[in-house]
Amino acid sequence: MGAVASFFGGLCGGEKVKEEERFLRANDRPFNLSFNYADNSIKTSKYNIFTFLPLNLFEQLQRLANVYFCFLFVLQLIPQVSSLSWFTTAVPLSLVLGITAVKDAADDINRHKSDRQVNNREVDVLLNGDIKKEKWKNVKVGDIIKLENNDFVTADLVLLSSSEPLNLVYVETAELDGETNLKVRQALTVTGELGENIESLTAFNGEVRCEPPNNRLDKFKGTLTYSGQSYALDNDKVLLRGCTLRNTEWCYGIVIFGGADTKLMQNSGKSVFKRTSVDHLMNVLVLCIFGFLAFMCTVMAIGNAIWESRDGSSFVVFLPYEQGASSQLSSFLSFWSYVIVLNTVVPISLYVRYN
Incomplete structure (x- = not known):
């Protein structure tokens, strides 16, 4: 059936269509924005001045x-x-x-204060062939971002390359599962060859098809299509929002889920009356x-x-x-x-x- 986008209807009260599959293309914001995927801003507050x-x-x-x-x-x-x-x-x-x-x-x-603080954090994003500082809330699905040692992971990412041998990265997942021991993630060999070469990363046009947003922290299924070849993606190829990069000088990743669609926010649920x-x-x-x-x-x-x-x-x-x-x-x-x-x-x- 192809990718079914998640979007809202008009102002007359259209319902959100259930997403069956996520489809995105690296370095192609206009294409990805056409699906109306959630941006990377979060909202944990319950009220505003009117409600x-x-x-x-x-x-x-x-x-x-x-x-x-x-x-x-x-x-x-x-x-x-x-x-x-x-x-x-x-x-x-x-x-x-x-x-x-x-x-x-x-x-x-x-x-509200916590939301503003998180949404206004800055991260390095690859835009128009250059690394630029962007606020977290402005990061979009399909963007390639750069993380450095001790950085918080901005959104749910498919790991592309890292500074470590064999394209490994080490992350702390205490905010997700309470475990302080470091977890190992590894990029695909084909994307690991991109390294930190800005020209290669800018020319990267891989397409990702994966499961829709969900709250399963230990499972991920998807495929990366690049240069006519398809490569399987699993949980070991993904960095989740809420993790912290450790003992890794730098890494690059492509955003697949942002904001409310991330597994962290899917597990947090909506703020309700206690x-x-x-x-x-x-x-x-x-x-x-x-x-x-x-x-x-x-x-x-x-x-x-x-x-x-x-x-x-x-x-x-x-x-x-x-x-x-x-x-x-x-x-x-x-x-x-x-x-x-x-x-x-x-x-x-x-x-x-x-x-």
Whole structure:
């Protein structure tokens, strides 16, 4: 079928097409850009200045206790059922939501700073027959880049050549798998002959066909076609983003996956609202307590209805019904009044301490 590019539809909400095979050509940016592959910028932050308030509020309302207190606040705004002032719930609830929002905002600001720092790192890129400094975020799929000893690997690369005998390189993969011992990678002999000759590297027009972006750190399958010959590529021919070059003076590689498509970012996943086991336990407890509260209020509302039907008429002189009211309506309103009166079965002060 050939390579199926990964791309986004128009502004009307087109869906991303699933990539089945990656196809790229070295030193040919216009060709590679036609596939709309992800660039090498990363984004680990969850919010921006416009989405922070609605998204953060939505995430906080995933805690049932917050929904419970918001529901009480709405009830307290109804004069017919509320015997307490609305601010008795609004003030502590705002405090709980506000403190959590400030903490989440501080965490996300740090993520933005980290993203900017990483995206603005510089690396040597072969462009138009010359080695130039480029920011990581501007590196594209198909670019040939140069790494030196102790450099972080910019993107997922197919190794082309190195300064070591037999075209070996040594990398530290602690950020990927936690292992501090050095791993060995080796370039193909046919590309190792390119060395660091800029003219040879500029003339290199090899084509790579490989698997689509995935999170498998220990597997890679692909082929390099060069000068009419095809050569198999495996995990030993690839340098992954997150690795650090060690004990190797220099090496060259061609970018195959950038940014969000790299195996490192594929494994990191999307930043989501953290839900700990304590969160789940709190949700279960709040649900059980609310069920018990509803049971108590139902029993008392039924008692109110019985009392209204038997003895309530005797007190009409002192407590007259409002126009159009009835014992059934009084019992219904009483149910919600009892919910407000007994709301302390879930004390918001305990939830403030938990947060």
